[in-house]
Amino acid sequence: MEHASLQHVSGALHQPACCTMLWMAAGGHVIRVDMATNELSVGLDRTLSFLSDVRHINNHADLTTAVKRATATFGVEKILAGFIPKTGTLPSEQLRHVLLSDWPEDWATIYFQKGLLFQDPTIRRILRTQPTFAWSELTNEPDFGKNERLVMASAADFSLRNGCTVPLLSLDGRHVGFSFAGSHIDDSPEAKGVMTLIASFAFGRAVELRNNELRAKVRLTARERDTLSWIAAGKTDWEIGVIFGVSDKAVAKHVHNIRMKLGAVNRAHAVAEAFRLRLIS
Incomplete structure (x- = not known):
């Protein structure tokens, strides 16, 4: 059967x-x-x-x-x-x-x-x-x-x-x-x-x-998507800044924008929402 x-x-x-x-x-x-x-x-x-x-x-x-x-x-x-x-x-x-x-x-x-x-x-x-x-x-x-x-x-x-x-x-x-x-x-x-x-x-x-x-309403820039992916990989703002060649303050701004767009209360919530909406994989 x-x-x-x-x-x-x-x-x-x-x-x-x-x-x-x-x-x-x-x-x-x-x-x-x-x-x-x-x-x-x-x-x-x-x-x-x-x-x-x-x-x-x-x-x-x-x-x-x-x-x-x-x-x-x-x-x-x-x-x-x-x-x-x-x-x-x-x-x-x-x-x-x-x-x-x-x-x-x-x-x-x-x-x-x-x-x-x-x-x-x-x-x-x-x-x-x-x-x-x-x-x-x-x-x-x-x-x-x-x-x-x-x-x-x-x-x-x-x-x-x-x-x-x-x-x-x-x-x-x-x-x-x-x-x-x-x-x-x-x-x-x-x-x-x-x-x-x-x-x-x-x-x-x-x-x-x-x-x-x-997902159709959320518009993340390419840099914001990359930032999310590195956050999901466990990287800190400083480490992501080194990877991008920018300051950790610039990364923190990206993180803030990401949280606002996803309605997330913190980094972990932002990553969870991104996975749920299939914005990152």
Whole structure:
């Protein structure tokens, strides 16, 4: 039996698939789908079509549409996916962590402006890196209190009453949440498994598309690229200055410009961002 596997840039999940049988080991759910006997008929064709086409989708809007089409059988009407920001992150910065979304605009405004993200019980469960869960399970949590109940009730006012969330983890250790919502969501183990599989592939592609956009915006000079490469090789400003035949102050200026362009807090962060955006290799 031949297996084809894909490890996305997001590092979300490693999912094996084969031509006649699909095994989904995702978020604690292991599902055997025998295509010959059609044991899992709902959405299987759409799922396989999505997995085949996802690498060819070139913008976030089309990716969002494709995800919803692939999960429509499970009652999915809206999706939201992004990295989980640190506690205390400003609303404008929180929005930058979102990669895919067609949440109601009014709800998104309330959610981020009022800091509801930090009271959202789905976020708490994502941070525990638990298996894919239905929102209906949250009310059974021991720490589900007044604030959490208010968040869920407010979301319901915007037709976000039922849903499933897939917790994922990126290669650099960041927590990711991928939520599916609708009036009536199928939260069976089989549906959760398929949604987890689709979420991992979709988020991986979303990260690639975001990195492509950022890379196109970053304009490093040839000297700045060379400086980054030498920093990555462990050279100090003085050593790089000797290599270039300039003062270490001139190198420090290049480093400062690089950090500003990449939004990096220090040299190590700048190198990490450069590798992530494939500006250096």
